[in-house]
Amino acid sequence: PQLASLTPADIEHFLSFLPASQVQASLAPGSTAQADLDGYNTDWMGKYVGRSRCVLRPRTTDQVSSIMRHCYARRLGVVPQGGNTGLVGGGVPTGSDEVIINLGLMNQIRAFNASSGVLTADAGCVLQTLNTFLTSKGHVMPLDLGAKGSCQIGGNVSTNAGGLRMVRYGSLHANVLGLEVVMPDGRVLRGLRGLRKDNTGYHLHHLFVGAEGTLGVVTGVSLLTPPLSPAVNLALLRLPDYAAVLSVVGTVRAKLGEILSAVEYFDETAWAVVNGDGAAGAEVERQVFGADTVPPGVNLLIETSGSVREHDEEKLTALLEELLDGPHVLTGSLAQDETQLGRMWDLREGIAEACGKAGKVYKYDVSVPIQEWQNVLSTLRQRAAERSEGLIERVVGFGHIGDGNLHINVVCGRYDKAIEQLLEPFMFELVESKGGSISAEHGLGVQKAKYILYSKSPLELELMRKVKAAFDPRGIMNPGKVLPAVAVGEERG
Ligand code: FAD
Numbered sequence: 001p002q003l004a005s006l007t008p009a010d011i012e013h014f015l016s017f018l019p020a021s022q023v024q025a026s027l028a029p030g031s032t033a034q035a036d037l038d039g040y041n042t043d044w045m046g047k048y049v050g051r052s053r054c055v056l057r058p059r060t061t062d063q064v065s066s067i068m069r070h071c072y073a074r075r076l077g078v079v080p081q082g083g084n085t086g087l088v089g090g091g092v093p094t095g096s097d098e099v100i101i102n103l104g105l106m107n108q109i110r111a112f113n114a115s116s117g118v119l120t121a122d123a124g125c126v127l128q129t130l131n132t133f134l135t136s137k138g139h140v141m142p143l144d145l146g147a148k149g150s151c152q153i154g155g156n157v158s159t160n161a162g163g164l165r166m167v168r169y170g171s172l173h174a175n176v177l178g179l180e181v182v183m184p185d186g187r188v189l190r191g192l193r194g195l196r197k198d199n200t201g202y203h204l205h206h207l208f209v210g211a212e213g214t215l216g217v218v219t220g221v222s223l224l225t226p227p228l229s230p231a232v233n234l235a236l237l238r239l240p241d242y243a244a245v246l247s248v249v250g251t252v253r254a255k256l257g258e259i260l261s262a263v264e265y266f267d268e269t270a271w272a273v274v275n276g277d278g279a280a281g282a283e284v285e286r287q288v289f290g291a292d293t294v295p296p297g298v299n300l301l302i303e304t305s306g307s308v309r310e311h312d313e314e315k316l317t318a319l320l321e322e323l324l325d326g327p328h329v330l331t332g333s334l335a336q337d338e339t340q341l342g343r344m345w346d347l348r349e350g351i352a353e354a355c356g357k358a359g360k361v362y363k364y365d366v367s368v369p370i371q372e373w374q375n376v377l378s379t380l381r382q383r384a385a386e387r388s389e390g391l392i393e394r395v396v397g398f399g400h401i402g403d404g405n406l407h408i409n410v411v412c413g414r415y416d417k418a419i420e421q422l423l424e425p426f427m428f429e430l431v432e433s434k435g436g437s438i439s440a441e442h443g444l445g446v447q448k449a450k451y452i453l454y455s456k457s458p459l460e461l462e463l464m465r466k467v468k469a470a471f472d473p474r475g476i477m478n479p480g481k482v483l484p485a486v487a488v489g490e491e492r493g
Pocket of ligand 1: 079080081082083085086091103123144145147150152155156157159161162163164212216217218219352442478481
């Protein structure tokens with residue numbers, strides 16, 4: 001749709017109901033320098049960069065509503081933004097005329113019911129802050145991810161973030177009970193009912209879970225939080241190869257059952273990028289595994305969470321003994337205290353950041369049957385070696401293996417069109433050929449929007465466009481994200 005250009009009159013209007021401290025714009029007299037808006041215009045990877053000239057930071061739902069009413073009337077594009085940790089370019093604008101609505105000042109916990117575990121919070125609350133609050137009340141957030149110190153619950157809901165605890169608590173579709181959403185025309189959908197059961201027709205709030213800001217601005221979230229497990233145990237295993245991983249994951253599931261709370265995989269390339277190649281990585285190995293020499297191989301991190309420490313330790317120790325006696329595990333280590341537990345988690349959670357420090361990263365977050373992970377990685381590595389002329393430096397493999405979610409970080413010296421063309425749509429064709437999904441948890445954003453037909457049928461795309469038109473008839477919400485004007489493959493009919 002044709003969207004309007006932002007003018008100084010728009011900024012004046014925003015200033016009529018928002019304090020100056022909540023309006024940052026570079027196009028009105030006495031305004032902010034454009035460079036001061038760079039942080040809002042640039043994504044976490046430095047890969048997607050917009051040029052919006054106006055960032056608004058509302059404190060209340062009413063303020064969001066007033067902003068949306070104006071943008072709707074004027075047909076101004078709007079980009080909702082949370083912690084800006086998204087990895088597909090969804091949280092930054094594509095041009096210079098969109099208004100960024102950053103939710104960071106909407107950060108109040110509205111209510112918590114300790115007996116039901118229902119938490120109601122502003123969308124701008126940071127995930128880690130919510131988890132700290134809940135821990136003090138004997139509960140825990142049903143999701144956890146490496147970006148927890150910055151990402152916001154509204155952003156988590158809008159991307160349907162998966163992360164490390166999904167194997168235990170399920171996706172946000174299972175845990176979000178209701179949402180408060182400001183619709184594109186400014187009306188407020190007040191759906192914070194907090195009921196576990198409510199079958200009164202269509203479950204509209206699910207449409208906003210994973211909508212990536214294309215249907216409305218989420219301002220409040222009501223979600224179910226599980227009780228805190230008093231006993232958390234973590235084991236790190238070194239395995240000779242991926243075939244062993246497949247065997248061990250099956251055993252772990254069968255033996256740990258209901259206390260299993262995370263199963264994470266990372267290969268030797270991931271170990272090297274976090275801990276350093278050669279001697280540095282080997283030294284960390286000696287420390288973490290508590291052995292003089294640690295054989296090379298791939299890694300599994302296994303976490304259990306339960307209510308009776310002795311029971312869980314007994315189960316996990318018996319499993320580890322069995323595995324260490326067998327052919328599939330070379331060595332292993334069980335965290336002895338909180339410090340060791342944190343250190344082991346850092347090895348896994350630090351991979352994305354370490355890749356970012358090693359170079360510019362093309363990220364592929366895909367769902368593929370775990371039997372195919374090794375094939376996908378080796379096919380990609382072969383292509384990189386044969387055809388990238390050295391531009392691709394590393395292909396790092398890791399992921400939430402308990403959920404079949406493989407992450408591939410392709411690390412290069414620079415972002416380059418030639419590399420992108422080598423990787424895309426090749427990666428998506430490969431994933432489609434394995435019956436997978438081109439986005440397991442990060443969403444489509446701007447990176448994968450045009451490739452949507454690799455994971456959705458033409459009918460699904462048609463229905464999604466109809467939903468978009470019904471919710472956002474003027475097409476102002478997060479333009480250019482999720483739904484492409486023309487998808488790759490669409491022209492073929
Ligand atoms: P943003 O990046 O600001 O926005 C993401 C999208 O949501 C955008 O399309 C934006 O328009 C929309 N949006 C944000 N807030 C709102 C709102 N209030 N209303 C409507 N739309 C909104 N993701 C996973 O799923 N699992 C992981 O394990 C994981 N690990 C990560 C580790 C690291 C180190 C990093 C940097 C990222 C990781 N991510 C992971 C990706 C990212 O953190 C998640 O997608 C997160 O949920 C984004 O939240 P955010 O607040 O930063 O949203």
